[in-house]
Amino acid sequence: MISADGLRKTYGGFVAVEGSTFEVDSGEVFGIVGPNGAGKTTTLKMLAGLIEPTGGSATVAGHDVATTEMRRHLGFLPEESPLYEEMTATSYLHFFADLYDVPRDVADRRIDETLTDLDLEHRDRRIGDMSKGMTRKVAIARSLINDPEVLIYDEPASGLDPLTTNYIIEFTSDLADAGKTILFSAHNLFHVESICDRVAIMNDGAIVARGGLEELRREHGERRYHVYTDVEVSGATSEGGQYHSVASSMDAVEAIREAATDRDGRVLDIRTEESSLEEVFLNVAEREQATERTREA
Numbered sequence: 001m002i003s004a005d006g007l008r009k010t011y012g013g014f015v016a017v018e019g020s021t022f023e024v025d026s027g028e029v030f031g032i033v034g035p036n037g038a039g040k041t042t043t044l045k046m047l048a049g050l051i052e053p054t055g056g057s058a059t060v061a062g063h064d065v066a067t068t069e070m071r072r073h074l075g076f077l078p079e080e081s082p083l084y085e086e087m088t089a090t091s092y093l094h095f096f097a098d099l100y101d102v103p104r105d106v107a108d109r110r111i112d113e114t115l116t117d118l119d120l121e122h123r124d125r126r127i128g129d130m131s132k133g134m135t136r137k138v139a140i141a142r143s144l145i146n147d148p149e150v151l152i153y154d155e156p157a158s159g160l161d162p163l164t165t166n167y168i169i170e171f172t173s174d175l176a177d178a179g180k181t182i183l184f185s186a187h188n189l190f191h192v193e194s195i196c197d198r199v200a201i202m203n204d205g206a207i208v209a210r211g212g213l214e215e216l217r218r219e220h221g222e223r224r225y226h227v228y229t230d231v232e233v234s235g236a237t238s239e240g241g242q243y244h245s246v247a248s249s250m251d252a253v254e255a256i257r258e259a260a261t262d263r264d265g266r267v268l269d270i271r272t273e274e275s276s277l278e279e280v281f282l283n284v285a286e287r288e289q290a291t292e293r294t295r296e297a
């Protein structure tokens, strides 16, 4: 549904995005994460047809991103949403509905349903007098006005209070359940982890790791085993009448089991803990920095 093939953007001699290649399948939620300046916004804007790539190509819903036809299939939410401050939410959304030639009765229904789903109160308040969370909801409603199959959201919930943030993340997740294809960037890795099927990690303009969360964890993360025994073994801590050891491999778990048996004890429970996306991200970032240092040396 979204296809980027060697997308590249340079500003003078500076490479903002270096050969980004990835596909987002129909109905998938794909997250792009990376530190400030990694090239996330530039990538999303190229896909939304707002920045012309220096190289490579991309399609959205089968249409080249440079075409106006592509825009009929896309809802784009920019990182900052400059809205017309003098308009009310309803008049602003009607204005965009007209731009997309949405029939009046369809627009009325869609605006009402979307604002209800987004729990937006004070629809007839001037946008300029709305809170940040409310204007973000209006911007999200705008991205849905043409009922697009594909949504590209740049940091949909950044800078909002925790309650509004959760609301927007859940709303985005519901859009995915309703069959939309979603590509979004985020700083908060917990959000990415909670709703994405696949993730790309960007650093210095390049995608440095990508895949399903399980795949990324396997390749760049660690698995830890929490082993609980009824006798003390070396390195264990006492917890509520049991002894807790942490092992990083099944061999280490086996060694704990043997140590417990040697003391006439046994393993009571084993719990597996996977790396969070944050740990995966930090591992990849550290590896990248180490590679850069080697390159510079």
Ligand SMILES: Nc1ncnc2c1ncn2[C@@H]1O[C@H](COP(=O)(O)OP(=O)(O)OP(=O)(O)O)[C@@H](O)[C@H]1O
Binding pocket: 011, 014, 015, 016, 034, 035, 036, 037, 038, 039, 040, 041, 042, 043, 079
């Ligand atoms: N118009 C421009 N002219 C020159 N450099 C630019 C321009 N737009 C972006 N850049 C640079 O390109 C790099 C990538 O920027 P981009 O906004 O895509 O990063 P990002 O990953 O979205 O960062 P953030 O998380 O802070 O939003 C940055 O170094 C930025 O300064």
